[in-house]
Amino acid sequence: MCVARVQLAPAPSTLHPVRDVVVVGGGLAGARAVQELRGQGYDGRLTLLAAEPHLPYDRPPLSKGRLQDDEEKIALDVPWDDLDVDLRLGCRATRLRATRLETSDGDVPYDGLVLATGAQPNRLPGSGFTLRGVDDARELGHRLVDGARVVVVGAGWVGAEVATVAAQAGCDVTVLEAGEAPLAALPREVGGYAVPWYAEAGIDLRLRAKAVEVEHDRVRLEDGETLTADVVLVAVGAAPDTDWLAGSGIALDHGVLVDEHLSTDLPGVVAAGDCVARWSPRYATRLRVEHWDDALHGPAVAAATLLGKEAVYDPVPYFWSDQLGHTLQWAGFARGADAVIRRGKPGSPDGWAFCWLAGPRLVAMLTVDRPRDLVQGRRRIDQGAQPDPARLADLAVPVKSA
Numbered sequence: 001m002c003v004a005r006v007q008l009a010p011a012p013s014t015l016h017p018v019r020d021v022v023v024v025g026g027g028l029a030g031a032r033a034v035q036e037l038r039g040q041g042y043d044g045r046l047t048l049l050a051a052e053p054h055l056p057y058d059r060p061p062l063s064k065g066r067l068q069d070d071e072e073k074i075a076l077d078v079p080w081d082d083l084d085v086d087l088r089l090g091c092r093a094t095r096l097r098a099t100r101l102e103t104s105d106g107d108v109p110y111d112g113l114v115l116a117t118g119a120q121p122n123r124l125p126g127s128g129f130t131l132r133g134v135d136d137a138r139e140l141g142h143r144l145v146d147g148a149r150v151v152v153v154g155a156g157w158v159g160a161e162v163a164t165v166a167a168q169a170g171c172d173v174t175v176l177e178a179g180e181a182p183l184a185a186l187p188r189e190v191g192g193y194a195v196p197w198y199a200e201a202g203i204d205l206r207l208r209a210k211a212v213e214v215e216h217d218r219v220r221l222e223d224g225e226t227l228t229a230d231v232v233l234v235a236v237g238a239a240p241d242t243d244w245l246a247g248s249g250i251a252l253d254h255g256v257l258v259d260e261h262l263s264t265d266l267p268g269v270v271a272a273g274d275c276v277a278r279w280s281p282r283y284a285t286r287l288r289v290e291h292w293d294d295a296l297h298g299p300a301v302a303a304a305t306l307l308g309k310e311a312v313y314d315p316v317p318y319f320w321s322d323q324l325g326h327t328l329q330w331a332g333f334a335r336g337a338d339a340v341i342r343r344g345k346p347g348s349p350d351g352w353a354f355c356w357l358a359g360p361r362l363v364a365m366l367t368v369d370r371p372r373d374l375v376q377g378r379r380r381i382d383q384g385a386q387p388d389p390a391r392l393a394d395l396a397v398p399v400k401s402a
């Protein structure tokens with residue numbers, strides 16, 4: 001499977017001129033960047049600026065039943081003591097200058113920079129909870145108690161996952177979705193199949209219900225109706241955390257613009273993870289993937305690029321979600337697909353999948369409770385495979401031999 005192609009050239013330490021690297025952002029991408037820089041031979045000064053007061057941790061568990069966990073339990077497994085890194089927790093970069101960063105703790109000089117500031121949840125006018133970090137999760141988790149009335153705005157990934165947790169905790173859960181179906185980020189043929197999952201989980205899903213304002217315990221809908229709740233979670237997507245870069249001269253467009261080497265348009269500045277909009281030669285377009293797999297693997301390429309090595313990041317996109325008793329996994333990019341094949345029967349206990357074809361080529365796949373199909377499908381998408389549609393539709397035929 002193509003995840004990242006890093007061609008390591010000779011003796012890294014003689015190749016790279018950077019001696020004072022700063023990584024901005026203490027999430028998965030930032031932590032991985034630190035590890036990769038050291039792992040790839042960088043032995044100069046290394047500083048990690050992390051706005052949150054916590055050691056870098058994993059976010060996916062926060063919406064999947066672990067809302068009240070201590071951060072130690074979800075902390076990333078990073079040998080900080082061995083990495084010789086100046087770890088500045090609770091320090092936020094506020095402005096990017098040519099050779100220094102302005103931060104909440106004063107100026108920090110650099111000659112090489114990794115931007116890994118992630119994303120921030122979108123909000124609605126008014127208030128309401130959002131979920132991004134461990135502090136949000138803890139506060140929200142304490143309120144999801146038996147009998148609490150919970151309104152979740154948005155039937156996307158985080159909304160569906162938190163609704164699942166809330167229903168399991170005995171809450172009375174309503175999910176408001178502005179669109180015709182849940183999972184609006186996926187091709188439209190998919191969402192309708194997720195509708196029955198809500199009723200099965202005891203959740204009231206209201207479609208074409210657009211929330212326009214939240215006031216503590218009240219949600220106002222576009223049609224004027226008002227719902228009252230004990231807890232309101234606004235889960236309507238996220239946007240790259242790049243406001244602090246405005247006016248610095250770096251190219252931005254719904255994220256930090258990077259090429260396939262994860263280089264920005266500024267010399268000595270690379271970026272990775274949720275904050276980037278990266279050029280994909282594979283798809284001849286710019287992608288904002290905003291999922292865990294990109295934050296895990298992209299930093300290897302960002303670090304290599306900063307160290308003067310030839311490296312390209314252009315994998316088949318991948319993400320997953322655990323919601324309403326199902327594991328959904330996605331691989332590929334469906335834009336330009338002209339046929340969709342249903343593999344198995346939705347609702348079947350054996351799981352099912354959708355496969356998108358562009359001409360004869362498999363370009364994307366969504367699996368429901370079929371992780372093996374996804375692994376094989378992602379590999380086949382990467383290879384540009386041209387499966388036999390009838391065999392692909394047959395659950396008895398492994399995806400790798402369809």
Ligand SMILES: Cc1cc2nc3c(=O)[nH]c(=O)nc-3n(C[C@H](O)[C@H](O)[C@H](O)COP(=O)(O)OP(=O)(O)OC[C@H]3O[C@@H](n4cnc5c(N)ncnc54)[C@H](O)[C@@H]3O)c2cc1C
Nearest residue numbers: 025027028029051059060092093117118273274291292295
């Ligand atoms: C609740 C939740 C559940 C998720 N579940 C899944 C899932 O099931 N599957 C999946 O594929 N993906 C999932 N994701 C997405 C995945 O977690 C993200 O793609 C990943 O965390 C991105 O990592 P990152 O390091 O780029 O950004 P982040 O994790 O957002 O980390 C960025 C860090 O940078 C800090 N920062 C921002 N600005 C500054 C600044 N100016 N100075 C210093 N520090 C700064 C932020 O405070 C933050 O700590 C989920 C996300 C959330 C929030």
